[in-house]
Amino acid sequence: MSQKIVVIRGDGIGPEIVDATVRIMDAAGAGLSYEYVDAGLAAYNKTGELLPADTLEAIARHRVALKGPLTTPVGEGFSSINVELRKRFDLYANVRPAHSLPNTKARYSDVDLITVRENTEGAYRSEGQTLSADGEVAQSIMQITRRGSERIVRHGFELARRLGRKRVAIIHKANILKTTSGLFLRVAREVGKEFDDLQISELIVDNACMQLVMDPSRFDMLITTNLFGDIVSDLVAGLVGGLGVAPGANIGADAAIFEAVHGSAPDIAGQGLANPTALLLAACMMLDHLGKAEIASKIRQAIHATYLAKDRLTPDLGGNGSTQSFAQAIIDQLG
Numbered sequence: 001m002s003q004k005i006v007v008i009r010g011d012g013i014g015p016e017i018v019d020a021t022v023r024i025m026d027a028a029g030a031g032l033s034y035e036y037v038d039a040g041l042a043a044y045n046k047t048g049e050l051l052p053a054d055t056l057e058a059i060a061r062h063r064v065a066l067k068g069p070l071t072t073p074v075g076e077g078f079s080s081i082n083v084e085l086r087k088r089f090d091l092y093a094n095v096r097p098a099h100s101l102p103n104t105k106a107r108y109s110d111v112d113l114i115t116v117r118e119n120t121e122g123a124y125r126s127e128g129q130t131l132s133a134d135g136e137v138a139q140s141i142m143q144i145t146r147r148g149s150e151r152i153v154r155h156g157f158e159l160a161r162r163l164g165r166k167r168v169a170i171i172h173k174a175n176i177l178k179t180t181s182g183l184f185l186r187v188a189r190e191v192g193k194e195f196d197d198l199q200i201s202e203l204i205v206d207n208a209c210m211q212l213v214m215d216p217s218r219f220d221m222l223i224t225t226n227l228f229g230d231i232v233s234d235l236v237a238g239l240v241g242g243l244g245v246a247p248g249a250n251i252g253a254d255a256a257i258f259e260a261v262h263g264s265a266p267d268i269a270g271q272g273l274a275n276p277t278a279l280l281l282a283a284c285m286m287l288d289h290l291g292k293a294e295i296a297s298k299i300r301q302a303i304h305a306t307y308l309a310k311d312r313l314t315p316d317l318g319g320n321g322s323t324q325s326f327a328q329a330i331i332d333q334l335g
């Protein structure tokens with residue numbers, strides 16, 4: 001019986017890149033079946049709800065989802081459905097690999113590193129936010145817990161061990177944020193004692209950013225808190241050619257949602273211009289998660305070969321292919 005996963009096609013370029021990704025997974029023999037559900041604007045337009053109960057039930061039932069990007073209005077309107085999904089399913093680990101691909105605008109050709117970001121607490125809890133009546137003073141609560149820190153550093157260390165990555169850097173700002181970042185660092189040191197096969201280092205976040213830009217090959221894996229992880233992982237994505245090639249996984253104990261790091265790109269939606277690589281690499285992470293590492297590896301090799309051959313690349317990569325012709329080029333490389 002084929003394994004069923006949930007698919008959310010999403011907003012903007014979402015449907016185009018999701019359809020291309022599903023086509024490639026099927027051609028690679030992933031043997032999955034799909035339950036399509038809606039979230040975000042697509043769901044709102046059909047049902048009047050941004051996150052319908054059917055969508056939540058499907059994710060709870062199948063435990064694995066592939067999600068296209070969802071549009072969130074800036075500064076007004078509804079809150080991010082992405083953040084809501086992470087909260088509902090307690091998806092505490094945000095794993096973002098960055099791997100150089102040939103013929104991109106990448107600054108380095110030898111980057112291969114993973115950022116593991118805490119996804120549920122820190123500066124993004126969005127609780128206790130106040131603005132004084134005169135609009136002059138804003139406040140927000142930043143909360144770090146021992147439990148939240150322990151489970152993310154453990155997830156990162158175990159992932160490093162599983163993938164054979166030796167150098168793990170804990171990124172913090174405990175010199176200034178002595179209580180919050182201090183607790184995270186203390187817990188990382190304690191848990192790190194159980195992983196004496198790893199070379200664990202500590203870097204202050206501003207220094208880490210400078211070191212990453214100077215020489216990213218020094219790093220195998222970064223583990224950090226929510227806000228720093230959000231910023232540092234985009235910086236790293238920039239080193240390998242930008243958001244078009246950056247995948248991400250949101251993992252919890254009971255569910256996992258795989259997505260591209262980029263958004264719904266309304267400026268190019270519906271024109272067949274979107275690059276499906278980021279979502280396709282997220283699908284490869286999903287296939288690894290489902291125990292289908294061989295299929296994932298076959299797709300990654302086909303992506304690499306397509307970039308190397310500059311075959312039907314999308315316009316963001318300097319080519320004149322379309323989302324679907326680029327997907328076909330990858331399928332042709334599957335062999």
Ligand SMILES: NC(=O)c1ccc[n+]([C@@H]2O[C@H](COP(=O)([O-])OP(=O)(O)OC[C@H]3O[C@@H](n4cnc5c(N)ncnc54)[C@H](O)[C@@H]3O)[C@@H](O)[C@H]2O)c1
Nearest residue numbers: 069070071072082244261262263264265267268274275316
């Ligand atoms: N995980 C998510 O669902 C997610 C993540 C980020 C932003 N968003 C949402 O997406 C919407 C648009 O956000 P934005 O414009 O700031 O960022 P964006 O990532 O959608 O787009 C930024 C730029 O990159 C380009 N781009 C992005 N993905 C591309 C792709 N696959 N191929 C080619 N070009 C691509 C876009 O055309 C645009 O010029 C907002 O509503 C935002 O809230 C969603």
